Amino acid sequence: MLMKLLSGDAPRSRVLTVILMAILFCLAFAPFLFPGVRSVDTAARICVFILLVASYDLILGYGGIVSFAHTMFFGMGAYGVALACTHMERGFGALIVGASGGAILAALIAFLIGLFSLRVRAIFFAMITLAVASAVAVLVSQLSGLTGGEDGLTYKIPRELTPAFRFGKETFGGEILGVKTNGRLLAYYVVFTGALVLFLLLLRIVNSPFGRVLQAIRENDFRAEAVGYRVISYRTAATCISAAVAALAGALYAIWLRYVGPDTALSFEIMVDILLMVVIGGMGTMYGAVIGATLFVVAQNYLQGLMGAASSAVEGVPILPDLLSADRWLLWLGLLFILSVYFFPTGVVGRLRDGK
Amino acid sequence: MSAAPEHAPTMARANLAERIAPWLPMLLVPLVMLTGLILIPSGSSWLTLTVSGLAMGMMIFIMASGMTLVFGLMDVINFGHGVFISVGAFVGVSVLLMLAGMTAAPSLFLNLLAMLLAIIAAALATGALGWAFERVIVKPVYGAHLKQILVTMGGLIVVEQLIIVLWGPEEIYILRPEALKGAVTFAGAALEKYRLVAVAVGLALFLTMRFVLRRTKIGLIVRAGVENGEMVEALGYRLRLVFIGVFVAGSALAGLGGVMWGLYQEVITAHMGQQMMILIFIVVIIGGLGSVEGCFIGALLVGLLQNYVAFLEPKAALISNIGLMVAILMWRPQGMIPVVKAK
Amino acid sequence: MSDPILTLQGVYTDIAQYHILQGVDLQVPRGEVTMLLGRNGVGKTTTLRTIMGHWRAKAGKVMFDGRDIAALPTPAIARMGVGFVPENMGIFSDLTVEENMVLAAVSGPIDAGRLDWIFAAFPPLKTFWKSHAGNLSGGQKQMLSIARAMVEERQLYLIDEPTKGLAPAIISTMARALRELKQQGASILLVEQNFSVAKALGDSCVVMDDGRVSWSGAMAELAASAELQERLMGLSMEAHQ
Numbered sequence: 059m060l061m062k063l064l065s066g067d068a069p070r071s072r073v074l075t076v077i078l079m080a081i082l083f084c085l086a087f088a089p090f091l092f093p094g095v096r097s098v099d100t101a102a103r104i105c106v107f108i109l110l111v112a113s114y115d116l117i118l119g120y121g122g123i124v125s126f127a128h129t130m131f132f133g134m135g136a137y138g139v140a141l142a143c144t145h146m147e148r149g150f151g152a153l154i155v156g157a158s159g160g161a162i163l164a165a166l167i168a169f170l171i172g173l174f175s176l177r178v179r180a181i182f183f184a185m186i187t188l189a190v191a192s193a194v195a196v197l198v199s200q201l202s203g204l205t206g207g208e209d210g211l212t213y214k215i216p217r218e219l220t221p222a223f224r225f226g227k228e229t230f231g232g233e234i235l236g237v238k239t240n241g242r243l244l245a246y247y248v249v250f251t252g253a254l255v256l257f258l259l260l261l262r263i264v265n266s267p268f269g270r271v272l273q274a275i276r277e278n279d280f281r282a283e284a285v286g287y288r289v290i291s292y293r294t295a296a297t298c299i300s301a302a303v304a305a306l307a308g309a310l311y312a313i314w315l316r317y318v319g320p321d322t323a324l325s326f327e328i329m330v331d332i333l334l335m336v337v338i339g340g341m342g343t344m345y346g347a348v349i350g351a352t353l354f355v356v357a358q359n360y361l362q363g364l365m366g367a368a369s370s371a372v373e374g375v376p377i378l379p380d381l382l383s384a385d386r387w388l389l390w391l392g393l394l395f396i397l398s399v400y401f402f403p404t405g406v407v408g409r410l411r412d413g414k
Numbered sequence: 415m416s417a418a419p420e421h422a423p424t425m426a427r428a429n430l431a432e433r434i435a436p437w438l439p440m441l442l443v444p445l446v447m448l449t450g451l452i453l454i455p456s457g458s459s460w461l462t463l464t465v466s467g468l469a470m471g472m473m474i475f476i477m478a479s480g481m482t483l484v485f486g487l488m489d490v491i492n493f494g495h496g497v498f499i500s501v502g503a504f505v506g507v508s509v510l511l512m513l514a515g516m517t518a519a520p521s522l523f524l525n526l527l528a529m530l531l532a533i534i535a536a537a538l539a540t541g542a543l544g545w546a547f548e549r550v551i552v553k554p555v556y557g558a559h560l561k562q563i564l565v566t567m568g569g570l571i572v573v574e575q576l577i578i579v580l581w582g583p584e585e586i587y588i589l590r591p592e593a594l595k596g597a598v599t600f601a602g603a604a605l606e607k608y609r610l611v612a613v614a615v616g617l618a619l620f621l622t623m624r625f626v627l628r629r630t631k632i633g634l635i636v637r638a639g640v641e642n643g644e645m646v647e648a649l650g651y652r653l654r655l656v657f658i659g660v661f662v663a664g665s666a667l668a669g670l671g672g673v674m675w676g677l678y679q680e681v682i683t684a685h686m687g688q689q690m691m692i693l694i695f696i697v698v699i700i701g702g703l704g705s706v707e708g709c710f711i712g713a714l715l716v717g718l719l720q721n722y723v724a725f726l727e728p729k730a731a732l733i734s735n736i737g738l739m740v741a742i743l744m745w746r747p748q749g750m751i752p753v754v755k756a757k
Numbered sequence: 758m759s760d761p762i763l764t765l766q767g768v769y770t771d772i773a774q775y776h777i778l779q780g781v782d783l784q785v786p787r788g789e790v791t792m793l794l795g796r797n798g799v800g801k802t803t804t805l806r807t808i809m810g811h812w813r814a815k816a817g818k819v820m821f822d823g824r825d826i827a828a829l830p831t832p833a834i835a836r837m838g839v840g841f842v843p844e845n846m847g848i849f850s851d852l853t854v855e856e857n858m859v860l861a862a863v864s865g866p867i868d869a870g871r872l873d874w875i876f877a878a879f880p881p882l883k884t885f886w887k888s889h890a891g892n893l894s895g896g897q898k899q900m901l902s903i904a905r906a907m908v909e910e911r912q913l914y915l916i917d918e919p920t921k922g923l924a925p926a927i928i929s930t931m932a933r934a935l936r937e938l939k940q941q942g943a944s945i946l947l948v949e950q951n952f953s954v955a956k957a958l959g960d961s962c963v964v965m966d967d968g969r970v971s972w973s974g975a976m977a978e979l980a981a982s983a984e985l986q987e988r989l990m991g992l993s994m995e996a997h998q
C-alpha cells in the first residue's frame with residue numbers, strides 16, 4: 059500500500075527514510091507541534107516549496123533541461139488565484155477557477171517556449187525562459203491596473219479558510235491540543251494536502267514509462283532519438299507538466315498568504331532559491347526536493363538572523379561586517395551553490411544513498 | 415588543369431544560393447528602418463530614434479560579442495557574462511569620478527581622455543576577472559552544459575554580491591563628460607552627442623573585430639575553431655589557449671560596453687549586467703549562436719525596434735524583442751546566421 | 758633499416774562505455790606506406806584518432822620517433838611532425854581554400870615551391886584558391902584535406918580513407934599525390950577500403966579485426982593470396998571494387 063503510494067520508488071537509504079518520515083510527521087502535525095504564527099507559516103512555506111522544487115526537479119533532474127521561468131509559472135498560479143478572488147464572487151469556485159486557469163496558462167506558455175527552443179537545442183530553453191520570465195516580470199509591474207504592480211494584490215479567500223472562521227465549538231470546545239480550530243488551521247491542511255497529493259503524483263510520473271524515457275533522453279538524447287522516441291515531444295510534455303504543477307504550487311501559496319506581489323511570486327530570487335534547493339537536495343531524485351526545500355526554508359528563517367549576529371560581532375574589521383551582513387545572504391548561497399554543483403552534484407539524497 | 419572545368423558548374427550553383435542567403439539578414443536592418451520611417455509620423459523624430467536605436471544596438475553588440483564567440487569556440491555557455499558588464503561599469507565609473515576634474519572641464523580632448531582611461535581600466539579589470547572566472551568557474555565544467563549554466567549563474571550571483579560589498583547597495587549616478595552632454599541638431603532632429611560617439615565606437619570595434627577575424631592568423635584559428643576545434647588542434651594549434659584569450663577579450667569587451675552603457679543610462683547598479691543579459695540572450699539567439707556578424711545584425715535590430723516601439727507604444731517595447739525573437743526563430747530556427755558545425 | 762617511426766604496443770581505447778581498441782600492436786616503418794585494413798567498425802579510425810590524441814588510450818604505449826606520445830595533447834603531437842587527414846576530411850567550410858592552407862602552414866608562410874607542387878598534384882585547388890571551401894565538391898574537399906597535410910613537411914601522415922566515395926579519375930589523382938609524398942621520404946599510415954589502391958600504394962599492411970591486429974606483413978604477400986584476404990577480411994576484396 060505504502061509502496062504503491064510512492065509508486066515503488068523507495069528512498070533506498072535508512073537514514074533518508076527516517077529523515078523523510080520525520081519531515082512528513084512534522085509537516086502533518088505542524089500546527090500542533092509548533093504552535094505559533096511564524097512556525098506554522100514556515101511549515102506552509104516548506105510544503106509549497108517542496109512541491110515547487112519537485113516540479114522543477116522533473117525538468118532539471120529528470121529531463122536535463124534548465125529553465126529560468128519556473129518562478130513565472132509559480133507566479134501564474136498565484137496571480138490566477140489572486141485575480142479570480144478579486145474579480146469573482148468570494149468562494150471556493152474562485153479558487154478553483156484561479157488555480158486551474160493559472161495552471162492551464164502556465165502549461166500553454168511552457169508549450170510555446172518549448173516549441174521554439176527545444177527543437178533546436180536544449181540550452182536555448184534556458185536562455186529563452188530567462189528572457190521571457192524577465193519580460194513577464196516587467197509586464198506584471200507595468201500593468202498595475204490589473205496586477206497591482208509592485209504593491210501586489212490583497213484579496214479575500216473563502217471565509218472558511220480565514221482565522222475568523224471557527225468550528226467545532228460544540229464537539230471539542232473549539233480547541234484541539236490547545237490549538238484553536240479556526241479557518242487558518244483548515245487553510246494549512248488545504249496547503250499540506252494539496253502539496254502531498256501533487257508530490258505523490260509527480261513521483262508517479264517520474265516512475266512511469268514516461269519518466270524513464272525522460273531519463274534515457276537526459277543520458278543520451280541522440281540515442282533515445284535513434285531508438286525511436288520523439289525527444290522533443292517528451293521534453294515539451296515534461297516542461298508543460300512541470301509548469302502546471304508549479305502554477306498549482308503558486309495557487310496554494312496564494313491561498314495561504316492571501317496576498318501576491320512580485321516579491322513573493324515572481325522575483326528572480328525565488329528562482330535562485332529553487333535552483334539551490336534542488337541542487338542541495340539532489341537532482342533527479344524527487345526526495346531531494348523534500349530535503350532541499352526543508353533545509354533551505356528553515357535555514358533562511360533562522361540563519362539570516364545568525365549572520366546578522368556574526369556581522370555585528372566582527373564590527374570594526376574592514377569589509378568583514380559587509381560580507382557577513384544578513385543582506386549578503388545571497389553571496390554565501392551563491393558560493394554554496396557553486397560548490398554543491400562541483401563537489402556535491404548528487405546532493406544530500408545522493409550522498410545518503412551512496413552511504414546507505 | 416583538366417579537373418577544374420568539370421567541377422566548375424557545381425561551384426557556381428552552390429554559390430548563387432549561398433551568396434544570397436547570408437545577405438537576407440543584413441537586409442533586415444534597412445527594412446526595419448524603412449518600416450520605422452513609414453510608421454513614425456515625423457521625419458526628425460525618426461532620425462533621433464534611429465540614431466539612439468543604432469547607439470543602443472552597437473553597445474549591446476559590444477557586450478554580447480564575447481559571449482557568442484565563447485560559445486562558438488568551445489561550446490561554453492556563460493550565463494555569468496553579464497557580471498562583466500556590471501563590474502566594468504563600476505570600475506569605469508569609479509575612475510571617471512576620480513577624474514572629475516577632467517570630465518567637468520569643457521575640453522573635448524580632456525573628456526575623451528578621461529573616458530579612454532575609464533574604458534581601459536574597466537577592460538583591464540574585467541579582462542582579469544574573466545581570466546579568473548574561466549579558470550575557477552568554467553574550466554571544471556567543460557563539456558557539460560547543464561553544469562555550465564548552473565555554475566556560471568552561481569558565479570554571477572557571487573560577483574554581483576561582491577560588487578555590493580565593495581561599492582554599496584545603492585545605485586550610483588554619473589554625469590556624462592561635459593563635452594558629450596547635449597545634442598547637435600541635424601536636419602531638424604536633435605541627436606545626442608553621446609549616442610553619436612557610441613555609434614562611432616561600436617562601429618569601430620565591429621570593424622576591428624571583423625578585421626582580426628578575417629585577416630589575421632589568430633582570427634583564422636578562431637573561425638576555424640568555431641567550426642571544428644578538433645581539426646584545429648590536429649593542425650598543431652593549442653585551442654585551449656586561444657579560447658582563454660577569447661574569453662578574456664570577450665569579458666574585457668563586456669566591461670567596456672558596461673562603461674558605455676552606464677554613461678548612456680547615467681546610472682549604474684550591480685544588477686545592470688543581469689538585466690542586460692536578457693537583451694544579450696535575445697541578440698545571440700537570433701543572430702545564431704557563435705556568429706559575430708549575426709550578433710551584430712541582431713543587436714542593431716533589437717536596438718532599433720526597441721526605440722521605435724517605445725515611441726509608438728511604450729508598454730510594448732520589451733515584448734517587441736520577444737516578438738522579434740519568435741519571428742526570427744520561426745524563419746530560421748538556428749538564428750539568422752547559423753554557424754556551421756562539423757560533426 | 759632503422760627503427761620504425763611509429764609503434765603501438767597494447768593500446769586499449771574506450772569510447773564512452775564501449776571498448777573499441779583491445780590491445781592494438783602495430784608498426785609503421787620509416788619511409789614506407791603502411792596500409793591499415795579491415796572491415797567497417799573494427800577500430801581503424803579509432804586507432805588513428807588515438808595516435809592523434811583525440812581519444813585517449815586507456816592503456817598501452819604510442820611510440821613516435823622514440824618517444825611515448827600517448828599522454829601528449831593533440832597540438833603537441835601535431836607539432837612533432839604528424840599530419841592528419843581525418844575520415845570526414847575536417848575541412849573548414851567557412852574559410853576559403855587559401856585560408857585553409859594558410860592555417861595548415863603552422864610554422865609560417867607557405868613555402869612557394871611546395872605550393873607549386875601541391876597545385877601540380879591538385880589543379881582544382883589553384884582554380885578555387887579564393888573560394889569558400891564549403892562550396893567545393895567532395896573530391897576537391899578531399900584534395901584540400903590532403904593538401905593541408907602536405908603543405909609542410911611532416912614525418913608521419915595519418916590518412917583516413919582518402920578515396921571514399923570518389924570518382925575513379927580523382928582516385929588516381931589521390932594515389933599519384935600520395936606516391937609523390939612517399940617519394941619525398943615521408944612515412945604514411947593509410948586506412949583504405951579500396952583494395953586496388955591499397956595494393957598499388959602499400960609496402961606493408963596491417964589488418965584489424967574486432968579491436969585488435971589480426972595480421973601484419975608485406976602488402977605483396979596479402980595481395981598474392983586470395984585465401985588470406987578471404988580469411989582476414991571476410992569478403993573477397995575483388996567484390997569490394
